[in-house]
Amino acid sequence: MSDDGLHFLVNVTGAGYHRAAWLDPDVPPGSFIDVGYYQGVAETAERGLFDALLLPDIPQQNAGIATGPTQSLEPTLLCTALAVTTERVGFIPTLSTSFNRPYNLARRVLSLDHASNGRGGWNVVTTAAPGAAANFGQEVLPREDRYRRAAEFVDLANRLWDGWEDGALVGDQQSGEFADPAKIHPAAHHGEFFDVEGPLNVPRSPQGRPVIVQAGASDPGIRFAATHAEVVYGAQLSLPGAAEFAREVRAIAAAHGRDGDQIRFLPALVPVVAPTEQEAAERWEHLQSRLPPGPTEAARLEAALWLAPGILGGDVDSPLAPEIFTHSQIPHEGFPRAAARFAAETGYSAREFARHIAGGHRLVIGSTQQVADHIEEWWRAGAVDGFTIAPPALAHDLQSFVDLVVPELQRRGIYRDRYPGRTLRANLGLPVPANPFAALVDTAK
Amino acid sequence: MSDDGLHFLVNVTGAGYHRAAWLDPDVPPGSFIDVGYYQGVAETAERGLFDALLLPDIPQQNAGIATGPTQSLEPTLLCTALAVTTERVGFIPTLSTSFNRPYNLARRVLSLDHASNGRGGWNVVTTAAPGAAANFGQEVLPREDRYRRAAEFVDLANRLWDGWEDGALVGDQQSGEFADPAKIHPAAHHGEFFDVEGPLNVPRSPQGRPVIVQAGASDPGIRFAATHAEVVYGAQLSLPGAAEFAREVRAIAAAHGRDGDQIRFLPALVPVVAPTEQEAAERWEHLQSRLPPGPTEAARLEAALWLAPGILGGDVDSPLAPEIFTHSQIPHEGFPRAAARFAAETGYSAREFARHIAGGHRLVIGSTQQVADHIEEWWRAGAVDGFTIAPPALAHDLQSFVDLVVPELQRRGIYRDRYPGRTLRANLGLPVPANPFAALVDTAK
16 A cells, blocks of 8 residues: 555556447547547546556457457557647556567657656566467467566666666757767667667656556566566456455565565556446446347356356356366466456356456446445555556546546545656656666766 | 649758757757657648658667767657647658568558558668667668668558558447458568568558658669659759659659659758848858867868868868769768769869758758749759758758748749648648559459
8 A cells, every 4th residue: 555545547448448338429430549539538537647548559450350449559659649738647558578679669668758758657568469479470489488588678678768877968058068978878788588789869767767567467477577567457356366466576576675665556447437336337237238249148258257168057146166267268367366266255156256357357336435445445455556447438437437436535535636746657656766877887986 | 843833841850950050059958859849840840831750760879969969769759749739741750671570660650640640651761870780689781681671671561551441440339340350451471571460450541551751872772762662852962963863763663663753852952041142151150160170171071071081181172073972981872972973063172062062961051032943943853842851950940941931932833832631642742552452352353
């Protein structure tokens, strides 16, 4: 629990987290490639004093396009377009360590950080999709290799971002000295996966460095989060599970010499909120009713919960056996473990489960008070620093959250009433990292 | 000569084309990483009805940073930031075919094209700098290989950009059909340099495809321009040279089945313009006086003209021998040939030469009338469709050009008084390319 109150990101993808969100006549189908649509979302998030927009991404056209929008515009560009029409909210594009080159990626993220005056971050993913790999003439590496590559990539990006010491940019119009090359350091990196000389041709960020964000889902993902991430947002379905996860990550961080309290835990939350419980339930039914009908209720629930077809045997009301959630079936690294735990904790049937889980994340359907209660309970228990809000319909449900839940949390004294700073790092309450190159120079004196 | 009148691009780099431009106290040294500064430039270009901003780039911190700003913010991001605050002017980032992956590059340029509603282009460069290659763990390929890779890269980018047929995006909120996967075509490319399956996860551009731009400088560069480029902007120092170059490129284009009249020739021009000839000369002297003093006038001229040190032997007033401009000395692919020709045509001394050439491009110092005369003469001769203006001090000299030369060209009836269209292609007078995937489908019917 951060002592500066709650923090929120918003998950920004297409028409929203719910597959039927694009069927809303208020949202033109072309919105998914319309910068103006995303500008409206960014303004709402900023009105709600959110820390940042998180943009999921995969460099692949997936088959889901037949029935709804998928990720399209390249996220560092889209974030830049939004950065210039906002002042305080941050931007976290998702970029794969498997299909990018470190110099180019580090330069783009640092450029976003400058274009936003210090509001940039990077959601680090390793991308296991064969269809994405085929767009780069590659095979998907084994998971351990992907994360080893990711660790080298992020270490290298940090080193590139640190290349310009404070004071490197001189800008003396009298003497004609623009920069001091002795204070611009090459990365001189020669590793297992990359050889990058550097330096980057972009000065250091106004916030020191872009913020590193990661899901922390699989086992190597959790280690990676503990050693590299400053914000962790992966799936957490229950309060005890979230609390244990945070303890685990903080312990690994401490074992690596990091201060675990300087990691923000913002697991995803799908809120369906309205002034009353009844209206919220109707809102959810409205969205669900627009999904294509499945052959049977059991088949629909199997699909919604990523369960093997036929596994429910038509029985949607008996408690779910935790072991039916298996990694081999489910296209989400953190979900199987969290779902098995949630099944064991709750004894929920498939029908009940599907009222609390949507697309692998915790779903909360309720009144303003009920959604605020859920958030406050998890935060007061020290399990989270806040949430990554995944609105079912991006524009509509983000607006409901900002109009209803945000003022309620402010009344309760657990959410800020203005931005504390001008950078993403300042708003998250994260420290500005020291520049190791500067330290080297000081030691040498 | 295009019958729709003159076209202009503006070369946007740091404080401007002149190394001393950043010493102007009106331009803060931090402008080179300030989006707001570039927004001002884009607004001026749009006021002047320019076709586009052209952003040179190299993924490398070069040593020139000691004495002035170099390229810094990643150009597709910077262009996107400028696209959302403008309505008609286009954006042409420079991106290297040696240090990018086709799927990522094609996606970014097409994203820029959507973010600007069809005002995007790509300045294709192959990048021969070893310092850039070292940032990617690579060696510089031989020139022929670089251009063969570039040709495969651009063909592949075009194919990726064409992936979504017209009609692929259905967006029927009644039926729930969002897109027709049968109309979204993979690139299925397996070539000498790349294996890319596709399709891109971005619909086709509002202008059909981003515009391909290239310098057309070296011999393979000229072939590449003739076979792939829609805008050619390389160095041309004299009218006969420019006319011969355009004829040569158009002939090669025709031999490859292209309509050479659909290539726009916009060679670079460095204008120093003021209401009177005297004021323009003073403006140039003012800029030149701020360059660091060299040991001798001959050494200064040798440096300015990229000549081997000592080659003038102190003699700055005798006609230059054309053969002293050699490729081995000069860091610019097209300049040696154009400079040798210009020396032969003019018989200029080094001193005179340096009043007509700046940084490898044609320099024109003069009154509004004189600069307009130069532009009109080249255009009426059919040697060019316009120019890529490289303002010595970007903000100041672009503004002078737009305030002085643009109205004069309009008075002469050879420059438009409003934008003819909303896309870069429409403004350049270039056709919307047919989509070969759509043609395949039609043939199959």
